Amino acid sequence: MDVRDLKVFAAVAEAGVVTRAAAQLNTVQSNVTARLHALEQELGVLLFHRHSRGMSLTAAGTHLQSYATKILALVDEAKHAVSDNGEPKGTLRLGSMETTAAVRMPSLLISFTKLYPLIDVNFYTGTTGELVQDVLDRKLDGAFVAGPVAHRDLESVVAFEEELTIATSRQVRSLDHLIASSEEVRILMFRQGCVYRRRLEMLLGNRGVAKVKVLEFGTLEGLLGCVAAGLGITMLPTSVVRPGMNLACHAIDADEARIETVFVSRAGSYAHSPLTHFQRHFEERVTPAPTIPLRPARLIAMS
The missing domain is CATH 3.40.190.10 (Periplasmic binding protein-like II)
Structure with a gap:
């Protein structure tokens, strides 16, 4: 199973149509179709239902999607680990509850981006349940959620008391x-x-x-x-x-x-430079919001 095939599979699973996935991958539609077919032949199962509106995952495809997400994230993590020289640069994917984003995040993100201009911050909002799952699935590097959060694959630190x-x-x-x-x-x-x-x-x-x-x-x-x-x-x-x-x-x-708001990140994973710098920054800078x-x-x- 080739990592490139998994990347194509993941793109089609998210996009739902081959043409859109091909555009996202900056390749031609025929290449996407060929790789999907080869992957299905290798695994011996159909991964997608083909219909007039596009493509949807089969039961086997749904199972593979969770593994593909983890594998691709681990590949990215490995690349970060071998190339990270400690310099604060790269992409940081953060999540937060809507309420925390409205009150706590503006000043924190402004000070952080001014201090570390080479770090690109991608910021998302959601519910605690959604954000915790996104951290577990490696879609986010860390997130501010309502605590306590007890999970063997997560580390959490109290950020605010509300x-x-x-x-x-x-x-x-x-x-x-x-x-x-x-x-x-x-x-x-x-x-x-x-x-x-x-x-x-x-x-x-x-x-x-x-x-x-x-x-x-x-x-x-x-x-x-x-x-x-x-x-x-x-x-x-x-x-x-x-x-x-x-x-x-x-x-x-x-x-x-x-209630406590905690910052969660994956336990046992390589913490790349943008994440470690952000954790240090918010632990030093966080002050109680006016209530x-x-x-x-x-x-x-x-x-």
């Missing part, structure tokens, strides 16, 4: 009043894999809420705008809620409010 709050529109007098007066509580959260979403669902369940309707959002701005308009409630770090958002913050018990002081049972309106 205080969670329940945010609503300013028309909501109190969380207790909302629960008592509603047959159904609408919560506005990010998609599955969001730790804040699980926290809020558990909190409402402990308070006797029997019916919860979840509305999923892909961006923080859209989520906060709809909360301010009264579409539903959400749970977020207090540092995200700023003056001018037309929101109200409802304090919750300390044991429910405290809105909350007191139990107090409603704080943000106008």
Whole structure:
């Protein structure tokens, strides 16, 4: 099995069509088709379903994709290891939750890129579940996620300690009043894999809420705008809620409010120069983000 064949396979699996994969690989379509055919002949199985809309993975192809991702990542890691002379240059692939990206990342990334101009930072956002899997799959070098994260293949270090709050529109007098007066509580959260979403669902369940309707959002701005308009409630770090958002913050018990944001990276893997320099930088530079002081049972309106 040739690494070049795996690279072609991975490109087609991601693109879904041979023409797009060929363009990404800077080669001709016939070369891609020939390599795929040779790989299928070697393995003795079909890797793709061919149809009018393009190509989709078979069960065998799905199995191979996970191995191909790991193998290609290890090849890249080996290249970095033998060529890395410690000079801070190269590509750094970072991930973060939407809330962390909005509040914590701007100043950190600005100072880092100014200090290390030869490091190219590729930055992605997602839920904790998605980001952890991307680090495990070597699609990301590291990511800021909600902790704790316990996995034998990951290393994690506490980056920030956050205080969670329940945010609503300013028309909501109190969380207790909302629960008592509603047959159904609408919560506005990010998609599955969001730790804040699980926290809020558990909190409402402990308070006797029997019916919860979840509305999923892909961006923080859209989520906060709809909360301010009264579409539903959400749970977020207090540092995200700023003056001018037309929101109200409802304090919750300390044991429910405290959560750590951790930086995860793969354990036992070669840590290339961009990653080690970034880890050192954020450990030295991270300072607590400004937060809105909350007191139990107090409603704080943000106008």
